[in-house]
Amino acid sequence: DADVTQTPRNRITKTGKRIMLECSQTKGHDRMYWYRQDPGLGLRLIYYSFDVKDINKGEISDGYSVSRQAQAKFSLSLESAIPNQTALYFCATSDSSTSGNEQYFGPGTRLTVT
Amino acid sequence: TQLLEQSPQFLSIQEGENLTVYCNSSSVFSSLQWYRQEPGEGPVLLVTVVTGGEVKKLKRLTFQFGDARKDSSLHITAAQPGDTGLYLCAGRTGNQFYFGTGTSLTVIP
Numbered sequence: 001d002a003d004v005t006q007t008p009r010n011r012i013t014k015t016g017k018r019i020m021l022e023c024s025q026t027k028g029h030d031r032m033y034w035y036r037q038d039p040g041l042g043l044r045l046i047y048y049s050f051d052v053k054d055i056n057k058g059e060i061s062d063g064y065s066v067s068r069q070a071q072a073k074f075s076l077s078l079e080s081a082i083p084n085q086t087a088l089y090f091c092a093t094s095d096s097s098t099s100g101n102e103q104y105f106g107p108g109t110r111l112t113v114t
Numbered sequence: 115t116q117l118l119e120q121s122p123q124f125l126s127i128q129e130g131e132n133l134t135v136y137c138n139s140s141s142v143f144s145s146l147q148w149y150r151q152e153p154g155e156g157p158v159l160l161v162t163v164v165t166g167g168e169v170k171k172l173k174r175l176t177f178q179f180g181d182a183r184k185d186s187s188l189h190i191t192a193a194q195p196g197d198t199g200l201y202l203c204a205g206r207t208g209n210q211f212y213f214g215t216g217t218s219l220t221v222i223p
Binding site: 004035041042044045048050058059099101102106108 | 123158162202206211212
């Protein structure tokens with residue numbers, strides 16, 4: 001079984017709809033992240049959480065919100081989706097007890113907003 | 115925004131050739147990571163470099179962190195088709211990682 005799972009893997013939605021992307025991990029890591037990937041722009045950090053009660057904005061948080069329901073679960077919401085939020089979304093985890101802070105990524109969710 | 119630029123953006127080479135990918139920034143990073151990503155999957159960590167001037171080798175891959183901790187390079191010796199993928203660098207500042215724009219490598223058998 002994958003250590004970091006994301007649901008759904010693919011989603012097509014219409015402008016203005018609310019959508020939630022979910023991430024679960026079995027690695028026991030305390031830190032979780034949401035990134036989006038666009039061609040030619042690499043990955044950009046949306047939000048990150050270092051613990052259940054800790055939520056931090058990343059580089060591009062406008063239009064997004066997150067919820068850390070448990071140490072193993074971190075969800076990303078688009079309250080009112082718009083076409084320029086069409087992208088590949090990745091969840092990642094890391095363990096604060098390791099010096100390198102290596103991040104482990106999920107398989108991604110491809111979101112299309114029409 | 116911490117901008118990390120990678121070059122080249124695309125690279126297509128024959129099996130057995132050597133190549134170098136560059137990751138450059140005007141910002142200083144406390145550490146730098148290299149990832150490889152295959153289609154339909156998330157990035158997978160290859161290496162983390164922490165000290166300026168550090169060189170790490172992973173089989174045919176050699177990673178170097180610049181002395182000023184602003185840039186890095188990835189050198190692949192005798193490339194193989196299995197090396198095909200998107201290579202991403204990521205620099206750490208504080209609690210955040212900033213990813214480069216990526217280098218898409220294709221190794222032709």
